Amino acid sequence: MPEALDENQALATYAQALSHPVRLAIIRRLAEQSVCFHGNMAAVLPVAPSTLSQHLKVLKDAGLIKGEIDPPRVRYCLNTAKIKEIKELFDIFLEYALQGGVENC
Amino acid sequence: MPEALDENQALATYAQALSHPVRLAIIRRLAEQSVCFHGNMAAVLPVAPSTLSQHLKVLKDAGLIKGEIDPPRVRYCLNTAKIKEIKELFDIFLEYALQGGVENC
DNA sequence: TTTATTGTTCGTATTTTTGCGAATAAGATT
């Protein structure tokens, strides 16, 4: 692994998307498929509707979720392909971090 | 996985630590064991020494790295146990996110 | 003891993130 600067940037972006408890909670909800609608999540998560929309936007911009209009509601779901990709990236990165195996201090 | 709010908080904290390219670069360097000293990294990374110290502090506070004084320098290295733990956490979380397997939209 | 070397901490400025209510949009319902 020479430098991987682009990969660092991509990883940082995904880590950013995962760096808020509410966003992680959203992902869990969507994984359970119990609630997929904004209003549904708003009822459970401790944030205002507008705040929830912002978090959904962050996840959407990062590609982790998709949204589909199902009038008058919006159904959200996970982008499993992307999440698989992210899982790979994190796995490879963290494995690389461990590979040396030597504790210098 | 009922709610796992604490786990969300822990995950979010680790994700936060990993959400900056320079911090990821630091981790890669330490994994390579090629450079373990502040000055050494400062020469390679595109940030001022004081900024580097801040990033090192973030990583240290999150538990990902350890620092040991080796006068007049400070030797840094990865906390492999913690990184292993983080790898587990991310792996479990992302696997859980994929487990449903159904694309609703 | 003076002087270098190495890093950190402090003070500050800038940018980004987070959060919320109000206003808005878009479509269904009456």
Added chain:
DNA sequence: AATCTTATTCGCAAAAATACGAACAATAAA
């Protein structure tokens, strides 16, 4: 057409993250 439901965008405020130079330790070397 008027209204209701649902969710987003806007405007703003507060908090956190980022970055840097200057000032400050702490130790080694002269």
